[in-house]
Amino acid sequence: MKIWIDADACPVVIKEILFRAAERTKRQLILIANHPLYIPPSPFIRMQQVESGFDVADNEIVKRVESGDLVITSDIPLAAEVIRKEGLVLSPRGELYTKENIGARLSMRDFMENLRNSGVDTGGQATMNQNDRKVFANQLDKLLAQ
Secondary structure: OOEEEEOOOOOHHHHHHHHHHHHHHOOOEEEEEOOOOOOOOOOOEEEEEOOOOOOHHHHHHHHHOOOOOEEEOOOHHHHHHHHHOOOEEEOOOOOEEOOOOHHHHHHHHHHHHHHHHOOOOOOOOOOOOHHHHHHHHHHHHHHHHO
16 A cells, blocks of 8 residues: 655645654655655655646546555545545545545535635635544554554
């Protein structure tokens, strides 16, 4: 299992959890982003910079992910594509996206986007807190132990 990170939008605190997990489990961790990012020196961690542009990083992840790989993203359409390729998807808040729940998540995403496009202020996600980090770390540990 390789771990892929949709790194442009992934919170630093989550990347740090992933860096430690890659070292501990000796798994390949690849950050995909359209700008340079810091990564610690490690034989298990690398960063691939892609061109700027709409969905360029997402498309690179979909192209390279294999069945059983884990992708960290909050991007619902990317999650759906990874699931179609039989990959695992975990959000930075610890939500596991599956074949069973991704359709509902896509519908909700589209609904909220339509509301925003019509001028409704839908707010945004709450700031990530310590509990969110704990939920993510626990879910990550479960996936890596499989």
